[in-house]
Amino acid sequence: MREFIDGAEAIARGAFAAGCNFFAGYPITPATPILLRMLRELPKTSGVGIQGEDEIASIGMCLGAAMTGAKAMTATSGPGLSLYSENIGLAITGEVPLVIVDVMRLGPATGGATTVSQGDVQFLRWVTSGGFPIIALCPSSIAECYSLTQHAFNLAERFRAPVFIATDKEMMSAQQSVNTDAFEKIEIINRVAAPAGGEFVPYQTKKLADIPAFAPIGGEQLTRLTGSMHDERGMLTKKTSAVNKTSRHLWQKIQAHRDELEFTKLDAQEGAATLVVSYGITARSATEAVRHTRAAGKLASSLIIQSLWPLPKRALRESMRGISRVIVPELNFGQYRQEVERIALSLDPRPEVIGVDRVDGELITPQEIEELFGRG
Amino acid sequence: MQHEIIISGFGGQGALFAGQLLAYAGLAEGRHVTWIPSYGPEMRGGTANCTVIISDEEIGSPLVRRPTAAIVLNPPSFDRYEPLMQKGGVLLSNASLIAATSKRSDIRALPIKANEIAAELGAAQMANVVLVGSLVAITDVVRLETLDAVLEEHVSARHRDKLELNKQALRRGAAIAQ
Numbered sequence: 001m002r003e004f005i006d007g008a009e010a011i012a013r014g015a016f017a018a019g020c021n022f023f024a025g026y027p028i029t030p031a032t033p034i035l036l037r038m039l040r041e042l043p044k045t046s047g048v049g050i051q052g053e054d055e056i057a058s059i060g061m062c063l064g065a066a067m068t069g070a071k072a073m074t075a076t077s078g079p080g081l082s083l084y085s086e087n088i089g090l091a092i093t094g095e096v097p098l099v100i101v102d103v104m105r106l107g108p109a110t111g112g113a114t115t116v117s118q119g120d121v122q123f124l125r126w127v128t129s130g131g132f133p134i135i136a137l138c139p140s141s142i143a144e145c146y147s148l149t150q151h152a153f154n155l156a157e158r159f160r161a162p163v164f165i166a167t168d169k170e171m172m173s174a175q176q177s178v179n180t181d182a183f184e185k186i187e188i189i190n191r192v193a194a195p196a197g198g199e200f201v202p203y204q205t206k207k208l209a210d211i212p213a214f215a216p217i218g219g220e221q222l223t224r225l226t227g228s229m230h231d232e233r234g235m236l237t238k239k240t241s242a243v244n245k246t247s248r249h250l251w252q253k254i255q256a257h258r259d260e261l262e263f264t265k266l267d268a269q270e271g272a273a274t275l276v277v278s279y280g281i282t283a284r285s286a287t288e289a290v291r292h293t294r295a296a297g298k299l300a301s302s303l304i305i306q307s308l309w310p311l312p313k314r315a316l317r318e319s320m321r322g323i324s325r326v327i328v329p330e331l332n333f334g335q336y337r338q339e340v341e342r343i344a345l346s347l348d349p350r351p352e353v354i355g356v357d358r359v360d361g362e363l364i365t366p367q368e369i370e371e372l373f374g375r376g
Numbered sequence: 377m378q379h380e381i382i383i384s385g386f387g388g389q390g391a392l393f394a395g396q397l398l399a400y401a402g403l404a405e406g407r408h409v410t411w412i413p414s415y416g417p418e419m420r421g422g423t424a425n426c427t428v429i430i431s432d433e434e435i436g437s438p439l440v441r442r443p444t445a446a447i448v449l450n451p452p453s454f455d456r457y458e459p460l461m462q463k464g465g466v467l468l469s470n471a472s473l474i475a476a477t478s479k480r481s482d483i484r485a486l487p488i489k490a491n492e493i494a495a496e497l498g499a500a501q502m503a504n505v506v507l508v509g510s511l512v513a514i515t516d517v518v519r520l521e522t523l524d525a526v527l528e529e530h531v532s533a534r535h536r537d538k539l540e541l542n543k544q545a546l547r548r549g550a551a552i553a554q
Contacts, residue, residue: 004409029417113417170438173412175396363437363439365441
């Protein structure tokens with residue numbers, strides 16, 4: 001069916017398709033449309049939708065719900081993400097499956113509440129204390145808002161970890177005619193349940209990179225959730241061997257699977273010397289720029305990043321091989337460009353990496369990118 | 377054919393609604409459409425505008441830098457968009473509030489006293505709909521009949537009694553532009 005919808009609607013539908021049955025959030029432009037849709041739709045099923053008294057309470061409720069077995073989501077923007085920070089740490093260390101949508105808006109503090117930005121890219125990577133890895137997906141179309149939200153739930157369940165959807169004001173509020181029948185349905189993955197009976201050790205795994213089985217709080221088996229450094233029983237500990245094991249597990253469980261966490265779209269043209277690396281709303285202008293450049297008889301390649309974190313190193317390295325210039329357009333001061341540059345350093349010949357940075361609240365135009373294709 | 381339209385005014389003048397009317401009509405006619413709202417953080421007042429693209433082809437970037445058509449409802453919007461109009465573009469301005477007129481000879485500029493027309497109908501807040509009527513009368517963006525059908529579908533229950541007035545506003549706008 002051809003429908004006229006925005007990204008917020010597609011994220012909500014993706015969440016329902018993935019089996020989301022709990023949402024708590026606090027209104028904030030430009031994330032409110034997601035909250036409103038979840039509050040409207042969840043009670044129609046057996047789900048729970050709550051507008052919390054603030055952001056801290058909202059994410060806290062999501063953590064609690066997720067640990068009783070719910071598939072939970074919340075949505076906010078930069079200022080709200082700041083308030084989420086502490087509880088995101090709890091979700092990482094407690095291994096809580098949770099989907100968090102960050103609808104990016106411009107600037108620090110209140111900033112440009114109704115203004116587009118991609119300024120939270122590194123904030124998402126280092127969103128809480130400790131420096132542990134997180135997973136962040138980034139849709140660049142309405143169809144991807146639907147499919148990547150399902151992936152986000154699957155990854156949250158599979159890795160028992162908070163998974164972010166990094167998006168922005170324009171992705172959420174721009175409405176577009178789309179064929180919703182063509183939306184991609186993803187097979188649902190649920191967390192591995194602890195076997196019934198026997199002694200249950202809440203955070204026990206065979207290997208460091210394995211994910212512990214899940215038993216819900218309030219269920220038959222005794223389980224624990226703590227923000228403190230803990231052993232495999234979930235008990236606070238200072239014992240170096242146990243601390244080392246938990247730290248390395250939280251690192252390994254994402255890092256050891258990073259190849260499976262790479263979501264990218266490569267559109268390479270044989271012999272092209274220039275590659276544009278883009279993500280989110282900016283990928284639309286990049287795609288248009290590539291189309292124009294090719295129409296003008298020149299060669300151009302494009303890599304669209306759908307999983308910002310962990311950094312899709314393999315796809316970046318492979319797409320940059322033999323390329324002499326990489327263009328990275330972003331609505332920030334080059335937060336992802338610095339990652340691309342780091343990979344470029346390891347390549348021989350080493351491509352030149354140039355950015356198109358825009359921080360005035362307007363989108364990067366295809367022409368701004370096209371000009372760089374034309375040069376040299 | 378791709379129409380790249382901007383509708384702009386103060387918050388409360390109905391710029392966003394007017395854009396949605398056009399977008400829904402484009403959709404009803406089986407075309408590709410995008411609608412992007414842009415507004416300030418103010419609860420009331422401030423500026424509000426939207427960008428509508430209606431196209432026979434898939435739409436790449438939803439950005440519009442140089443509109444093919446614009447409806448400007450207040451003086452700041454006129455100042456901002458008049459110089460940006462594409463050659464051959466159509467600029468409809470709400471002459472009830474905008475004293476300035478375009479000096480450009482390469483666009484079709486049409487000042488219309490939309491507030492007065494709407495007030496005559498007894499619905500002062502429908503200046504936006506009057507100008508949408510004017511736009512479809514002198515361009516082939518969408519058909520007037522499609523807008524009627526869209527109004528039927530999208531005027532909320534609360535404003536149901538205004539449905540006929542909206543249709544009249546469209547027609548008055550169309551008549552005055554022709």
